[in-house]
Amino acid sequence: MTLTAASIEAGYGLSRERLLQIEYHLRLTRSLEERIVSLFRQSKVIGGIYRSLGQEGESVACATALDFAQGDIVSPLIRNMGSLLVAGARPVEILRQYMAKGNSLSRGRELNIHIKDFARGFMGPVSPLGAMIPVMAGVTLAGRMQGKNMVGMVHIGDGGASTGAFAEGPNFATVMKLPLVIVLENNGYAYSTPTVKQTLATRLADRALGVGATGETVDGNDVLATYAAAKRAVDRARGGGGVTLLEVVTFRMKGHAEHDNQSYVPKELIEEWKQKDPVDRYERAILESGVATADDLASIQASVKHELDEAVDEAERSLAPIAEDAARGVYHGDGFWDEPR
Amino acid sequence: MTLTAASIEAGYGLSRERLLQIEYHLRLTRSLEERIVSLFRQSKVIGGIYRSLGQEGESVACATALDFAQGDIVSPLIRNMGSLLVAGARPVEILRQYMAKGNSLSRGRELNIHIKDFARGFMGPVSPLGAMIPVMAGVTLAGRMQGKNMVGMVHIGDGGASTGAFAEGPNFATVMKLPLVIVLENNGYAYSTPTVKQTLATRLADRALGVGATGETVDGNDVLATYAAAKRAVDRARGGGGVTLLEVVTFRMKGHAEHDNQSYVPKELIEEWKQKDPVDRYERAILESGVATADDLASIQASVKHELDEAVDEAERSLAPIAEDAARGVYHGDGFWDEPR
Amino acid sequence: MSRDSARRDSETIDMSENLIPKAGGDTFYIDAIRQAMREEMLVDPRVFLIGEDVGAFGGAFKTSSGLIDEFGPGRVIDTPISEVAITGAACGAALMGMRPIAEMQFINFITVTFDMLSSFAATSRYRGNGGCPIVVRGPAGGGVRGGPFHSGNPEAYFFNIPGLKIVYPGTAYDAKGLLKAAIRDEDPVLFLEHKFLYRRVKEDLPADDFVVPIGKAKVRREGRDLTIITYGAMIYLAEEAAEELAKDGVSVEVLDMRSILPFDEETMLESVAKTNRAIVLYEAPLTGGVGAEFSARIAEKAFDWLDAPIKRVASLDTPTPYAPQLEDFHRPSKAKLIAAAKELLRY
């Protein structure tokens, strides 16, 4: 079946404008990470980098299925920078985090994408894997109490799904019929551990069965299919249909962090997944369907480059935090968080 | 289909002797609990009582499927006194626990069935629900390392199955292909919480799917069926087939503990389950199949009574612990656990 | 733990009942807790209760009895047995502007969700993730023959975790006032309630709304010769010892810290400056208990005032044993307290 702009619009409910928006977010994610890597090499990034190369598709697709205007909130993991960008986090905000600047959203206290802004609809994770599932259950519980029509979306990895914190969340959220979408990213590895050593389950979405949630598995490198599955889950949640555990199958194309050369990953596997690159596939799809021209893509890339040039400049110009501030803002009442930075 | 001694022998591999042994353990469990209740009313029991009335069948049946001579180990929960008795715990040992005697297995430090003896093949639980699943995974892991052909069996309730500790266990044990049988007792309630408020899963055994284990559900009040299912699971474990999550469906006929009059349980439900009493059903089965006569049953009950009379006497004669001992036996090296009591 | 058996065992506890106000008082400690929750739920729609069996059943100890009838299952929420999810959901709701109260059926099970409280709740504000105003409460304390897993005093586990607050009231008044303060607080508060006191202490409470500010200690008894610094159920043991020492002409000041994090260093130091002798008394095991911090602060900041070493009286460094004989020996006792006092006074 050949796609056309009209068939995509009909099948996925995505206008040309939104399709180009997706392309923009895909490119923005990929390019921003590349910038971070080069800043890292210049010793301008504090701490590690956790790449989402080859997984940008699912982050962007899933977050695109949310309706932030309705108060939806996404809680990404470290490899979901794309979700943050879709929710409206600005590249400079992410760069300031990586560079531990005093005017970063966490004011230099926290790493990479550990940032939150409910007004825009995002909350970064804490490091202990699994914890954000219960937390996002609470976010959606509160949303319901407050009469909001919001949906929560929370990401977890194939590895993180082995934690007890993760496990309590879906059961709890499901029995309370909360409007929560849990995106389980099966990207083949958790650090050096392949999924087959993480669990004997053949389909991670089957965990939904054991708690009475809806489970679905989708090719996470197929942006449109992932969007469609995420949209179904979001609609189900908003419609009172409860929790969906959406397994997106993808692949971590880089090591766990920058220093890890992923020597433990068979070369052929990397080659194989390179062919399935979500950005390439998506671009082919929108080109072939006539949604976009090569010029459109070039102009998106140019504007991404321009945006990131400015963002990097702005981030580099940002000041380091004031040492004495380390003592403040632990508890309410000292005014720290009310002061501008 | 009418059962006969021969059909039971053929179908279940249970000889008349073992069938009478089961009957003995069922009656011993039920009667021992009744003794504990009456000691409680005389203020001779410290702390609470957690009855297994109406659930004795599954405890006894599952433990009977183990082979303690091969080094199998069962980790019961509070309502699995029957498992302990099958494993060879003596009634007086359990009474001394309840009465906090100085010569109890825990020397007065621990409650009810929180006792352990690996030589006989049992280890009572800690109170935090779910914890024993990982612990028993480790027991079987060690067994395999030591070249033993042992199987572990661990019990958890419908409520306890909502804990993160529980959830980590089956995945961990399954991916390591450990010889572990997890008996999930769905007895309708966790304290005051009915299973429908615990989870939306319709079949708790489905949790097995999400981790790649084998799942099975059985009528826990049908002693023979439960035995058969447990035996399959034990054989699977011993044969290298890994973890089974065996859901036994039963009903908690009493409140959570002695002070709880279970006002929250619909009367009809209790009536309904009374009809399904596992001991009654089992006795009917062995009577009707000709395995036992009414005289056999009477004589078993008489010997249980006799045994318990003596056990109660012995427990009552046991001394309270020595106060100063409270300071000892926290760490190795002070000799406390080497001294006789 | 059945309530009856707890009651039955009370005679063996080294904490004489006669010191506990009974006559005239009409609000038990446990009812003070319920009142605080109820009143805050009445005035603040953001407040809700979440935990195991807290709804129609009213909680294992009946602390929330009746609340579901008044506020419905939307605000008195029964949960699966999932402490991580309960506290995690409370955190998420708090970030959304709600004021959740999460009940642990027994405070011991707070250990299950240690990570959520230490990693998520405690750090949330500091990390720029926003204030996380949850209350986590549950029955703590021993003397009820609860054995190793139902007698816990976990305050020290959380004491080195900046971002949390911890309170441990010993009276019905403080229970109500501190719980209200905790619910209104902008930061996460662990509210430890002593199950031995639930139905043993009662007093008349003001009809009007009141709070007990977090971080303020209370001098329960004025004295000149020695200060006993304590909190929770131990305040009664301290008063009992003070009473007995008074017969020998010794004037003991009893300081109820009430709040543990933050704690009222000022009042503590003032008292020691006056009496020049201090005993720190607590129910948890000695080593690494929060009383060590109290002692360390005095040793640093009131050194000049000290006429004698700072003593501590606490439980033995063991888990809580089950048998009454063992538990009584394990716990602080009046005898140990008086011996410590006499030693200091001889100094």
Place this chain on the structure above:
Amino acid sequence: MSRDSARRDSETIDMSENLIPKAGGDTFYIDAIRQAMREEMLVDPRVFLIGEDVGAFGGAFKTSSGLIDEFGPGRVIDTPISEVAITGAACGAALMGMRPIAEMQFINFITVTFDMLSSFAATSRYRGNGGCPIVVRGPAGGGVRGGPFHSGNPEAYFFNIPGLKIVYPGTAYDAKGLLKAAIRDEDPVLFLEHKFLYRRVKEDLPADDFVVPIGKAKVRREGRDLTIITYGAMIYLAEEAAEELAKDGVSVEVLDMRSILPFDEETMLESVAKTNRAIVLYEAPLTGGVGAEFSARIAEKAFDWLDAPIKRVASLDTPTPYAPQLEDFHRPSKAKLIAAAKELLRY
């Protein structure tokens, strides 16, 4: 946390590298840990290692690098990301007579399994459930720009839990000797290893088997005027301060506690009896840190010897911030230590 970035940031850390033995030494702290595991696995078939990525990958920090080649996947066991299961399985195996070493990828994640360690492991022997000789180890400590979740010093969380042991070595020798002692110990031991020291301290180690007994402190530097009581990576800060104070003619004794539970009260008191002044130094936040207990013991048992208050120098009462400027301010510094010392000396 990439190792490179940790290294890169080392210059900003207030812990001068020149004090750290380098020349001649050939065994890094991290290699000492691996050697201890390897040697114990060689002589004792009961010993095995279990944790995330510990096998072919050799662990996130490469601490177990090569062990799987020597001992196979049956004894160097990769697990799912399940800290409760890892430590729980270690407990179960220990009860069966094995000697498991459970690795936390970062020590912070030990909070996830707090219940297993506090409820199960710590109480096992006392409850009659049998000794539970597990070792739980993992990279602790800050100064590596790890931010709030990769810089933890969790020793105080476990310090009020009788039944556990806790050690925190600061040198390669002690790392090896204490880990061997921990593996051979009959009780559960938390072994905290300082990730900042992994590849920064090295020394020549004896070729023969040796252990460092748990519970024994070590006087690293003799002095007459003041004792700095510390452990972990802070020993270097203490020595640096001692060095600088020596220029002013002040003679500082540096006591490395090494073991935290049990700790060497005797050596500590002896030192204070000699110097009459004490500073307790630790890397965790001040309030509720284990140093409070050290201080409290001195205040009770060495009171007569004290010529001045007992001071503590520790991290600020905040989570660990990420930016170098913030983290450095958060942590104990030589300046703070020297200021505290001078204050005491003026006393």
